[in-house]
Amino acid sequence: MADAVVVEGLHKRYGTVWAVRGVSFAVEHGEIFALLGPNGAGKTTTMEILEGFRGRDLGRVDVLGLDPGERATERLLRERIGLVLQDIAVEPWLTVRETVARDAGCYSAPRDVDEVIDLVGLAGLERKKVRALSGGQKRRLDLALGLIGDPGLLFLDEPTTGFDPHARRGAWQLIRDLREAGITIVLTTHSMDEAQELADRVAVIADGRIVAEGSPAALGGRDTARARIRFALPPPTTVADLPVPATPGADGLVTVESAELTRTLHRLTVWALRRDTVLAGLTVDRPSLEDVYLRLTDQDHSAPRRSAP
Numbered sequence: 001m002a003d004a005v006v007v008e009g010l011h012k013r014y015g016t017v018w019a020v021r022g023v024s025f026a027v028e029h030g031e032i033f034a035l036l037g038p039n040g041a042g043k044t045t046t047m048e049i050l051e052g053f054r055g056r057d058l059g060r061v062d063v064l065g066l067d068p069g070e071r072a073t074e075r076l077l078r079e080r081i082g083l084v085l086q087d088i089a090v091e092p093w094l095t096v097r098e099t100v101a102r103d104a105g106c107y108s109a110p111r112d113v114d115e116v117i118d119l120v121g122l123a124g125l126e127r128k129k130v131r132a133l134s135g136g137q138k139r140r141l142d143l144a145l146g147l148i149g150d151p152g153l154l155f156l157d158e159p160t161t162g163f164d165p166h167a168r169r170g171a172w173q174l175i176r177d178l179r180e181a182g183i184t185i186v187l188t189t190h191s192m193d194e195a196q197e198l199a200d201r202v203a204v205i206a207d208g209r210i211v212a213e214g215s216p217a218a219l220g221g222r223d224t225a226r227a228r229i230r231f232a233l234p235p236p237t238t239v240a241d242l243p244v245p246a247t248p249g250a251d252g253l254v255t256v257e258s259a260e261l262t263r264t265l266h267r268l269t270v271w272a273l274r275r276d277t278v279l280a281g282l283t284v285d286r287p288s289l290e291d292v293y294l295r296l297t298d299q300d301h302s303a304p305r306r307s308a309p
């Protein structure tokens with residue numbers, strides 16, 4: 001099957017500033033794809049072009065077989081995609097059920113209103129007025145409105161911003177359930193936890209360009225990066241006594257970097273056991289998604305992007 005979304009050489013400028021400068025990526029059917037990037041990187045512009053709200057200057061875009069820049073198929077695109085944007089305008093004096101039912105009327109083949117309310121966890125609140133919903137409940141309503149048209153592809157713009165940790169986990173599970181139900185999801189987020197938890201693949205956009213793309217586990221070479229082993233040295237030993245090169249830290253822990261984790265750990269633990277001692281506070285980690293993200297996006301983005309494509 002063709003990909004759900006294909007973007008090739010996308011360019012967009014506002015006046016003389018190129019907000020998007022040659023972005024290319026593809027989203028497979030049934031996956032969760034996350035766009036990450038610093039403020040002003042070009043995520044919203046890219047999403048809005050995919051959603052058909054913004055024109056492009058150059059490049060090819062295909063969303064579920066349609067060109068979102070094509071006015072003739074605009075209605076068809078609206079029927080096939082769902083949107084959960086920031087600040088969706090809803091009438092505050094309508095109830096939850098009235099709000100969802102009203103949007104259902106905009107689609108030729110909507111999902112069942114009560115089923116969608118149930119799906120997003122608002123069952124029991126059908127008669128509650130929108131203005132009386134909490135922030136998290138309101139966001140669930142936004143999601144219900146994104147789903148009521150029975151979309152094959154859902155765009156989520158920072159879906160859990162402002163959620164408490166419980167609500168966040170609940171929303172993540174809901175998004176995973178939607179993927180299990182066969183819905184393709186493209187989301188933007190500033191939360192590395194969220195990308196790590198949800199995304200099958202992520203693309204990092206900086207300065208209007210994709211600077212890395214891959215699974216959260218492998219992004220920027222995370223999976224092959226050297227592991228970092230840390231522990232407290234048993235007194236009176238020093239790093240010079242250790243069987244492997246180590247660096248002492250100001251926090252009292254020593255750090256050992258290793259490309260051969262099993263072997264290095266073996267040497268260290270054998271060394272410790274022979275001395276009948278412990279490597280106190282032993283931890284092993286690799287660069288987190290946030291470490292990699294910060295490295296990839298660590299440049300000055302304040303300069304205007306005037307270079308031509």
Ligand SMILES: Nc1ncnc2c1ncn2[C@@H]1O[C@H](COP(=O)(O)OP(=O)(O)OP(=O)(O)O)[C@@H](O)[C@H]1O
Binds near residue numbers: 038040
């Ligand atoms: N309507 C507009 N007119 C002029 N410039 C714009 C417009 N919208 C965005 N820009 C500029 O285009 C660049 C990309 O903005 P965009 O909103 O796409 O970034 P973003 O990655 O979504 O950022 P954020 O994470 O802050 O939402 C920025 O330099 C921004 O100032």
